[in-house]
Amino acid sequence: MSAAFEKIAILGLGLIxxxxxxxxxxxxxxxxxxxxAKSAETRRVAHEIGLVSEVFEDPADAVKGAxxxxxxxxxxxxxxxxxxxxxxxxxxxxxxxxxxxxxxxxRDCGPHVPPGVHFIPGHPIAGTEQSGPRSGFAALFHNRWxxxxxxxxxxxxxVQKLTQFWEALGSNVDVMNSDHHDLVLAIxxxxxxxxxxxTVATAADLETVTNSEVIKYSASGFRDFTRIAASDPTMWxxxxxxxxxxxxxMLGRFTxxxxxxQRAVRWGDGETLFNLFTRAREVRRGIIAAGxxxxxxxxxxxxx
Amino acid sequence: MSAAFEKIAILGLGLIxxxxxxxxxxxxxxxxxxxxAKSAETRRVAHEIGLVSEVFEDPADAVKGAxxxxxxxxxxxxxxxxxxxxxxxxxxxxxxxxxxxxxxxxRDCGPHVPPGVHFIPGHPIAGTEQSGPRSGFAALFHNRWxxxxxxxxxxxxxVQKLTQFWEALGSNVDVMNSDHHDLVLAIxxxxxxxxxxxTVATAADLETVTNSEVIKYSASGFRDFTRIAASDPTMWxxxxxxxxxxxxxMLGRFTxxxxxxQRAVRWGDGETLFNLFTRAREVRRGIIAAGxxxxxxxxxxxxx
Numbered sequence: 342m343s344a345a346f347e348k349i350a351i352l353g354l355g356l357i358x359x360x361x362x363x364x365x366x367x368x369x370x371x372x373x374x375x376x377x378a379k380s381a382e383t384r385r386v387a388h389e390i391g392l393v394s395e396v397f398e399d400p401a402d403a404v405k406g407a408x409x410x411x412x413x414x415x416x417x418x419x420x421x422x423x424x425x426x427x428x429x430x431x432x433x434x435x436x437x438x439x440x441x442x443x444x445x446x447x448r449d450c451g452p453h454v455p456p457g458v459h460f461i462p463g464h465p466i467a468g469t470e471q472s473g474p475r476s477g478f479a480a481l482f483h484n485r486w487x488x489x490x491x492x493x494x495x496x497x498x499x500v501q502k503l504t505q506f507w508e509a510l511g512s513n514v515d516v517m518n519s520d521h522h523d524l525v526l527a528i529x530x531x532x533x534x535x536x537x538x539x540t541v542a543t544a545a546d547l548e549t550v551t552n553s554e555v556i557k558y559s560a561s562g563f564r565d566f567t568r569i570a571a572s573d574p575t576m577w578x579x580x581x582x583x584x585x586x587x588x589x590x591m592l593g594r595f596t597x598x599x600x601x602x603q604r605a606v607r608w609g610d611g612e613t614l615f616n617l618f619t620r621a622r623e624v625r626r627g628i629i630a631a632g633x634x635x636x637x638x639x640x641x642x643x644x645x
Numbered sequence: 646m647s648a649a650f651e652k653i654a655i656l657g658l659g660l661i662x663x664x665x666x667x668x669x670x671x672x673x674x675x676x677x678x679x680x681x682a683k684s685a686e687t688r689r690v691a692h693e694i695g696l697v698s699e700v701f702e703d704p705a706d707a708v709k710g711a712x713x714x715x716x717x718x719x720x721x722x723x724x725x726x727x728x729x730x731x732x733x734x735x736x737x738x739x740x741x742x743x744x745x746x747x748x749x750x751x752r753d754c755g756p757h758v759p760p761g762v763h764f765i766p767g768h769p770i771a772g773t774e775q776s777g778p779r780s781g782f783a784a785l786f787h788n789r790w791x792x793x794x795x796x797x798x799x800x801x802x803x804v805q806k807l808t809q810f811w812e813a814l815g816s817n818v819d820v821m822n823s824d825h826h827d828l829v830l831a832i833x834x835x836x837x838x839x840x841x842x843x844t845v846a847t848a849a850d851l852e853t854v855t856n857s858e859v860i861k862y863s864a865s866g867f868r869d870f871t872r873i874a875a876s877d878p879t880m881w882x883x884x885x886x887x888x889x890x891x892x893x894x895m896l897g898r899f900t901x902x903x904x905x906x907q908r909a910v911r912w913g914d915g916e917t918l919f920n921l922f923t924r925a926r927e928v929r930r931g932i933i934a935a936g937x938x939x940x941x942x943x944x945x946x947x948x949x
Contacts, residue, residue, distance in 0.1 A: 441865070466865045469942030470929070476942070485864055515861075525858050528848050530865030536844055537866075539906055541925040543899045544832050554829050556931045557819075560789055561745070561770045561834030562841075562873050564938045569866050571929035574922035578915045585910055592907050595847045596900070602843055603896050606889055611882045618878035621845040625774070625875035627860040634868045635946050638773030638780070642944040 345506060346371040350407035352400050352422055354378045354387050355573070356468060357439045358413035359477025362392045364510045367479045377403040378474070379414075386474045401429045409506070412438035412450070417579035420449030427453035435499050437463045441526055441576075443490045443519035445583035451492065459499035462490045462519065464526070465512060470571040483511035484632060490519040527587035531580055532595060535588065537570040538577075649810060650675040654711035656704050656726055658682045658691050659877070660772060661743045662717035663781025666696045668814040671783040681707040682778070683718075690778045705733040713810070716742035716754070721883035724753030731757035739803050741767045745830055745880075747794045747823035749887035755796065763803035766794045766823065768830070769816060774875040787815035788936060794823040831891035835884055836899060839892065841874040842881075 349371040351358045358376070365371050376393035377400040378384045387396045397403040404410050404426045412419050419438055430436060436458055440446050446462045454460040467485040469476065487507040491500050504514045517525075544555045544563065555563065581588055605613040629636045653675040655662045662680070669675050680697035681704040682688045691700045701707040708714050708730045716723050723742055734740060740762055744750050750766045758764040771789040773780065791811040795804050808818045821829075848859045848867065859867065885892060909917040933940045 466862050468865070471942045486862055488862075525854050525862055526865060528851060528854055529859055529862045529867040532847075533844060533866035533870055535906060535910075536840055536903075537869075538922055538925045539899065539903050540837060540840055541928050542921055543836075543895070543902045545924065545928055546902070547832060547898070550829050550832055552928070552931070555833055556928070556935045556937065558770050558790055558792075558829055558833045559932050559935075559937050561772070561830060562837035563833040564932050565841075565869055565873055566837055567925070567929040567932055567938070568944060569869055570922075570925040572922075574919050574926065577922050578919045581910050581918055582913055582915055585913070588910055589907070591847070592903075592910075594851070595843065596903070598847045598850070599840075599843050599896075599900070602839060603893070606839075606885050606892055606896070609886055609889070611886055614885055615878050615882045617846055618842055618874075618876075618881050620849065621842045621871070621874040622878065624845050624849055624856070624860070625871040627856065628863050628868050628871055631860050631863075633860065633863050634871070637947070638775045640872060640944040640946040642939050642946065643941070 344369060344372050345502065345509070346409045348373045348375065348407045349409045349411065350375050350377070350403045351393065351411050351413055352377045352403060352426070353413035354383050354392060354396070354474045355413060356472050356476045357465065358411075359387075359392055359474045360479065360481040361411060361413065361477070361510075363477050363479040364482060368509050370506060370509055371409070375403050375407070383474050390475065392474060392477075400426050404429050404431075406431055408434050410434060410436045412436075412440070415576045415579040416440040416442050416445055416583050419446055420453070423450035423453040427455055430455060430458045432457040433459070435459045435461060435503055437461050437503060439463060439465055441530060441580050442584045443522045447490070447492055447519050459496050460492060461495055461500055461503050462492070463503065463507070464488045464490075464522065465507070467512075468572070470568050472573040472576075480511070482507070485512050486515055487512040488515050488517060488522055490517060490522050523584050523587045527584055527591045531584055531588050532591040534569050534572065534577060535581065535592070536595070537566045540566045541570045648673060648676050649806065649813070650713045652677045652679065652711045653713045653715065654679050654681070654707045655697065655715050655717055656681045656707060656730070657717035658687050658696060658700070658778045659717060660776050660780045661769065662715075663691075663696055663778045664783065664785040665715060665717065665781070665814075667781050667783040668786060672813050674810060674813055675713070679707050679711070687778050694779065696778060704730050708733050708735075710735055712738050714738060714740045716740075716744070719880045719883040720744040720746050720749055720887050723750055724757070727754035727757040731759055734759060734762045736761040737763075739763045739765060739807055741765050741807060743767060743769055745834060745884050746888040747826045751794070751796055751823050763800050764796060765799055765804055765807050766796070767807065767811070768792045768794075768826065769811070771816075772876070774872050776877040776880075784815070786811070789816050790819055791816040792819050792821060792826055794821060794826050827888050827891045831888060831895045835888055835892050836895040838873050838876065838881060839885065839896070840899070841870045844870045845874045
């Protein structure tokens with residue numbers, strides 16, 4: 342696939358935005374990539390490491406003449422970004438995003454998209470616990486899923502072109518509606534992050550066990566939780582503020598199940614514990630069979 | 646350190662037991678290693694892959710003449726094992742174990758230890774999600790902590806000898822009392838495992854999101870939880886049955902904190918979310934600085 346787009350504008354140059362820059366260059370998917378970042382330091386770094394040809398402070402300058410515009414900012418600022426760029430978008434351009442919530446993106450960005458621009462929200466299910474313009478790498482999207490949530494009246498050819506773009510980056514593409522996306526991500530991503538943050542906070546606040554003990558003996562399970570609890574706080578705040586209903590629904594279910602488990606511990610009901618633990622093992626096997634995690638023990642992590 | 650022991654008996658040949666066999670051989674810490682396994686299949690595999698010189702069905706046969714005996718069975722069966730071997734232990738031998746709970750080991754095994762045998766409970770903070778006699782490897786204990794919880798009247802020289810044994814396997818050794826151990830492990834290990842099991846079960850029971858969707862999109866956070874939820878169900882049932890008070894205490898704190906977080910989501914309190922998420926990041930940094938996890942993104946895991 343050679344130069345599918347003439348000019349791609351990446352608005353926001355964090356982990357996902359900078360990974361897109363690397364991937365687009367590696368696969369030669371655009372003749373030119375330009376960027377926008379709110380922070381002067383991010384713009385400086387983007388320039389220094391050559392992420393993009395040009396980096397703009399004003400997002401409106403970045404999108405002029407672009408035939409693909411990708412919002413890579415926290416979900417909470419995408420509406421304002423769309424309002425700022427709306428009048429400057431090229432006719433026939435595709436506007437997409439990478440946010441972990443899709444209903445709020447449709448709600449906040451949709452009204453600012455002018456007729457003749459193809460608005461197709463998207464979400465690559467990929468990431469690491471790192472953030473910032475230096476954290477990106479082209480392989481981030483390899484063998485991962487990208488979900489597109491076209492809105493009513495989305496142009497089929499534009500959806501097809503965006504699908505090919507993600508496939509060229511190494512991803513598999515699924516299409517679903519934004520409500521279902523937000524429910525699926527509430528359980529596979531948002532709940533696990535909230536639980537991980539909460540576990541780390543619980544441990545940090547104990548009086549009977551010191552923080553240095555928690556850190557020292559973390560290899561017994563705790564450290565697995567800390568990886569996703571190290572993700573970008575702004576991005577995650579915005580996720581929870583913008584997918585409230587689905588997250589509260591999953592939290593309610595989680596708490597009910599936990600009450601059952603807690604009762605089993607209190608009453609010494611070994612059979613309930615054993616059966617639930619055995620069932621959980623099967624899910625892990627499914628994830629490995631689906632190629633979404635490594636079967637190597639301990640994630641194959643190397644110790645320092 | 647050459648042949649610190651003449652004969653070591655490993656009772657239970659799962660992940661920890663088989664890793665000990667490999668480590669003892671690699672470091673030449675014994676002239677002879679013998680084993681015991683309850684299951685005929687495990688005994689057959691141990692023989693086939695040459696884990697030990699001899700493998701016995703009756704644990705009493707394994708411990709005869711051994712100067713170091715290590716119980717590597719689930720916590721719930723250690724008491725019966727101690728009762729079976731007690732009369733056959735050699736005078737001056739060291740008896741230890743590797744269980745994730747220490748109070749219950751002292752309670753269940755202590756009464757069966759004859760005078761003249763040095764009983765020093767222990768717990769290597771090391772493991773993977775794999776189990777069985779083929780899952781062991783010598784490097785499992787490298788750069789990990791091993792906690793010893795000597796009982797009242799433990800012989801200083803014996804504690805010193807057991808400390809050197811673990812250090813020879815690559816571990817750092819800490820000494821604390823069994824009650825404090827059980828509290829520390831409740832937060833660093835037992836709570837995270839219970840929460841991981843519960844998250845996986847919650848996801849598996851949804852009607853609105855299919856299991857295949859959970860598996861497909863697991864790279865967004867969920868898959869990190871599934872690794873420790875794939876650990877041995879028997880071992881973990883016994884942990885929860887035998888460290889009930891400390892686990893219930895940590896669960897109570899976790900649930901309180903979660904209620905605060907849930908309220909912040911419901912009321913759209915972004916500041917509370919942001920502050921808690923920022924704090925959690927620091928704990929991750931501490932774990933990496935302490936050499937207890939890798940700084941490579943995504944645990945450095947390789948994708949299949």
